[in-house]
Amino acid sequence: MAESLTISSVLKRIKEQLEQAKLRNPQLEAEMIVSEALGISRPEIYLELDKTIPGSALKKIRAWVKARSERKPFAYIIRKAWFREIELEVNNSVLIPRPETELLTEQALRIIRSEATIEKILDLGTGSGAIILSLAFELKNFARNLKFFASDISKPALEMAKKNARKLGLSKKITFCKGDLFQPFSRHKFHLIVCNPPYIPQAQLRSLMPEIKRYEPEIALNGGVDGLELIQKIINQAPRHLYPDAWLLMEIGLNQAKRLKKYLGAEMALKEVVKDYNRVDRIAIFQKRQEQGFARILT
Ligand SMILES: C[S@@+](CC[C@H](N)C(=O)[O-])C[C@H]1O[C@@H](n2cnc3c(N)ncnc32)[C@H](O)[C@@H]1O
Known part of the structure; x- marks a missing residue:
């Protein structure tokens, strides 16, 4: 040249x-x-x-x-990705945040702004920190006293999320924890849990674009045999970590929406499934029902 x-x-x-x-x-x-x-x-x-x-x-x-x-993704080459209103540093230990996840964040913002009781918010599997950092950033001047938590099973991913929090001046607002799903939060409950879990069926990983299969971390993509292994665990475990009437928002993969209901116990309801820009069912919104005894007194 x-x-x-x-x-x-x-x-x-x-x-x-x-x-x-x-x-x-x-x-x-x-x-x-x-x-x-x-x-x-x-x-x-x-x-x-x-x-x-x-x-x-x-x-x-x-x-x-x-x-x-x-075929190295451009975001990894320049070590930068843009998500909603923020710039994030990324490397190959974190998923490059996607436009669909901006929609997930938008739904979380809508609920946080409209539900006056929401205070404690958790981003499960935070990766680069895209979701929790956007929430903390966009709600910086929000009147309510919000408490933000984020976790990941991957140490290098969590380090990157913490670094991004520092760069955005948000470190003091967010508590970061390392561990498998809810393990770091055994005695904690939240008012809203947001999660973009790995949801690609294992057999499909081989047919992904080289940019994804060669460079992005498998732990961020692999959803087990049917892609729903973590989703099922999260739906099962979330009620123990949600206050009554609290919310779980989850990004899901192609054709997964119709299979969610079979994982629901009596404590959780699937309230809505929001479509993405391609008209694909993408965001599942669950709400924990009132405590059973309490509900009975009210009805
Ligand atoms: C699809 S990525 C989402 C990353 C980021 N939240 C985003 O939307 O860009 C899934 C994330 O979940 C993490 N993860 C995978 N298995 C996990 C587990 N059992 N417990 C906690 N985090 C997990 C991965 O390390 C990865 O960062």
Whole structure:
């Protein structure tokens, strides 16, 4: 790439290389690489097509194009991902947060804002911290005194979530715990639990895109034989960690919504399933029923 130093010619070369690597959107990705390397927005690239790219940026571009041609996700290459209103650091010990999970967070925000009794909030399997950090960030000036908790079974994931909390100035607002599902919270109850569990059926992991299967952590993806192993455990264990009338919001996979009801005990109700941008059932919203004895007195 040494001979072609303008933005225009470099863009063209990157696009050709990414086409050869069979990437789906070589033009868009070429623009993303150049804009990130130069620290300008994608539209700004087109105002400066004849500008010469400095050597330091070219060096970055070469390394990034090589990594991208090897199908390393761009977020891992630049160690950054954007989620709702925040920027997160990511590496290959955490899942790259997805747009569907922004919807899960939006549903959690809607319920937290409208239910006056909600105080204690848990993000189970926090990964990069995307969900809990967005909640704490977007509810920074909220009048109610909210307490945020986040956990993960993966130590490196939890370290990344803590680092992101520090970068966003949110460390003091969130308690991070390491452990398997509810194990760190044996005596704790919450008013809202939000969770994006691993939900891909094990046999499908092999057919995922190289970006996912080669680079993203299997522990964040593998939902066991039918994809529902953790989901079932969470539905079974959650009632012990929810106050009466409290909420459990969970992201789910393709065709999983209809199978949720069979896991429900008497204490939990499936209130709603929200579709994502592709009209796929994606967010399951459960509510714990009133304590049985109490409910009987009321009715
Ligand atoms: C699909 S990722 C979600 C990450 C993040 N919440 C997000 O939405 O981007 C699932 C997360 O659950 C964690 N996890 C997997 N099994 C777990 C378990 N048994 N207990 C706690 N966390 C678990 C993984 O390490 C991973 O960070």
